[in-house]
Amino acid sequence: MLLIECPYCGERPEPEFVYGGQAHIARPAQPGATSPDEWTQFLYLRSNVRGVHAERWRHSHGCGRFFNALRDTTTDRFLATYRVGERAPST
Amino acid sequence: MTRFSALSLLKMGLRGQRGWQPQWRSPEPKSAYDAVIVGGGGHGLGSAYYLAKEHGVRNVAVLEKGWIGGGNTGRNTTIIRSNYLFAESAALYDHALKLWEGLSQELNYNMMFSQRGVMMLAHTVHDAQVARRHVHANRAAGVDNEWLTPEEARAFCPPLNIGDIRYPVLGAALQRRGGTARHDAVAWGYARGADALGVDIIENCEVTGIRLDSRGAVEALDTTRGRIRAPRVGVVAAGHSSVIMAMAGVALPLESYPLQALVSEPVKPVFPCVVMSNTIHAYISQSDKGELVIGAGTDAYTSYTQRGGLHIPSHALEAICELFPMFRRLKMLRNWGGIVDVSPDRSPIIGKTPVPGLYVNCGWGTGGFKATPGSAHVFAWTLAHDEPHPINAPFTLERFRDGNLIDEAAAAAVAH
Numbered sequence: 001m002l003l004i005e006c007p008y009c010g011e012r013p014e015p016e017f018v019y020g021g022q023a024h025i026a027r028p029a030q031p032g033a034t035s036p037d038e039w040t041q042f043l044y045l046r047s048n049v050r051g052v053h054a055e056r057w058r059h060s061h062g063c064g065r066f067f068n069a070l071r072d073t074t075t076d077r078f079l080a081t082y083r084v085g086e087r088a089p090s091t
Numbered sequence: 092m093t094r095f096s097a098l099s100l101l102k103m104g105l106r107g108q109r110g111w112q113p114q115w116r117s118p119e120p121k122s123a124y125d126a127v128i129v130g131g132g133g134h135g136l137g138s139a140y141y142l143a144k145e146h147g148v149r150n151v152a153v154l155e156k157g158w159i160g161g162g163n164t165g166r167n168t169t170i171i172r173s174n175y176l177f178a179e180s181a182a183l184y185d186h187a188l189k190l191w192e193g194l195s196q197e198l199n200y201n202m203m204f205s206q207r208g209v210m211m212l213a214h215t216v217h218d219a220q221v222a223r224r225h226v227h228a229n230r231a232a233g234v235d236n237e238w239l240t241p242e243e244a245r246a247f248c249p250p251l252n253i254g255d256i257r258y259p260v261l262g263a264a265l266q267r268r269g270g271t272a273r274h275d276a277v278a279w280g281y282a283r284g285a286d287a288l289g290v291d292i293i294e295n296c297e298v299t300g301i302r303l304d305s306r307g308a309v310e311a312l313d314t315t316r317g318r319i320r321a322p323r324v325g326v327v328a329a330g331h332s333s334v335i336m337a338m339a340g341v342a343l344p345l346e347s348y349p350l351q352a353l354v355s356e357p358v359k360p361v362f363p364c365v366v367m368s369n370t371i372h373a374y375i376s377q378s379d380k381g382e383l384v385i386g387a388g389t390d391a392y393t394s395y396t397q398r399g400g401l402h403i404p405s406h407a408l409e410a411i412c413e414l415f416p417m418f419r420r421l422k423m424l425r426n427w428g429g430i431v432d433v434s435p436d437r438s439p440i441i442g443k444t445p446v447p448g449l450y451v452n453c454g455w456g457t458g459g460f461k462a463t464p465g466s467a468h469v470f471a472w473t474l475a476h477d478e479p480h481p482i483n484a485p486f487t488l489e490r491f492r493d494g495n496l497i498d499e500a501a502a503a504a505v506a507h
Contacts, residue, residue: 001400001401001402002392002400014391014400014402015402017391018391019391019392021346036492036493037492039492040344040491040492041342043435043491044344044435044491045342045343045344046344046345046346048333048334048343048345048346048347048393050331050333050334050395053393055392055393071392073347073393073394073395073396074395074396075396076392076394076396
């Protein structure tokens with residue numbers, strides 16, 4: 001079980017959170033002008049990186065807010081958590 | 092290759108079991124092959140076997156970064172069934188099930204394949220309706236599946252508690268041709284069979300790069316044991332498929348999650364079949380060694396660690412203890428995780444890629460073991476003909492762009 005640092009509430013156990021997948025994926029600004037390949041990229045293609053992953057979490061059994069995290073997928077160690085709208089800290 | 096038989100067993104027994112030979116060679120990699128398979132699990136070794144046996148492509152290597160069968164082939168819960176909802180899936184998984192039925196004879200290797208029946212429980216009205224829809228769809232597709240009342244389900248599996256629980260059993264779908272097999276034997280049997288046909292199985296050989304020629308086609312692989320040239324490369328790397336394919340600039344619609352399983356201490360034969368429950372999430376069978384083999388769910392987050400949180404298996408154990416009260420005092424022996432590559436529609440991707448000569452067989456997610464022979468068989472065809480076999484033709488990489496999903500996840504056919 002992971003211990004996750006919510007930027008609003010502090011360190012809490014994993015079952016209080018819901019995972020939200022890869023972070024910083026922007027919906028195409030002009031859906032009508034977006035090609036099938038760009039939609040595929042937005043909807044389905046993920047970095048699935050073996051290393052540092054920027055991802056969303058939601059503290060659903062706490063403050064209820066979304067935030068972002070950097071986690072190393074080879075160790076599951078969190079490097080940082082940060083609020084939505086903030087840039088990912090450099091690691 | 093020494094053929095295994097009752098007579099060879101008796102002879103070796105009289106010699107104190109001292110005359111057995113290694114079942115496959117351990118060759119140095121050559122500088123070039125006609126085809127290379129990346130990934131020495133059941134799917135990869137099987138692909139090499141069928142390439143050599145059915146398509147005459149014998150100058151083949153299987154590259155494995157660890158030891159063969161040490162990934163998900165050795166980490167799954169060995170359940171085999173083919174009762175999938177959609178016609179495309181039913182055709183693929185039933186192709187595999189038919190190959191399972193003759194595999195021990197084909198490979199002269201005891202797969203311990205046991206068609207003891209797979210029973211999938213329904214706990215809600217919705218479950219029961221979905222399960223009966225599956226039964227009808229399967230029977231229309233020529234796949235056996237039948238609906239059991241709760242009493243019939245208990246008669247088929249006497250340890251089952253159908254009444255006195257939070258989610259009582261309202262019925263079950265039973266595929267009698269389903270069952271289990273010995274997972275290690277699948278890897279070993281295909282390795283031995285492929286080796287006898289001339290395939291080089293190269294362990295401790297990690298692929299570190301994929302080289303493309305000036306036309307953008309596959310030319311060679313860089314590995315920890317040197318460069319290996321090959322005009323055809325099949326990537327069958329399960330949870331690490333994204334990592335390997337990224338070396339050729341191909342992005343895959345996959346995410347890799349830990350999937351956990353556990354076994355109990357061994358007990359006498361007490362459990363006659365396989366039971367799965369999607370709603371309260373547990374599946375269970377008993378190995379021939381006597382251990383109860385229990386499958387838990389995936390962890391919530393992507394990871395490559397081959398382990399996960401303890402709350403995931405403990406959730407599965409709570410469900411097992413409700414369904415089978417007689418297991419409440421049983422001790423668990425081992426718990427582990429495997430990294431599964433999950434696709435957006437929970438169906439595999441088997442076929443060509445944008446890079447000529449590069450083929451991929453991935454996205455099996457939480458349910459690849461059952462498909463091993465079928466997957467290997469159609470993938471070998473795809474490599475040999477440079478086009479998909481009719482059975483894997485719908486399972487393309489392009490289906491996500493084109494909207495032709497095979498959406499078994501929404502169909503809730505499987506325990507995800």
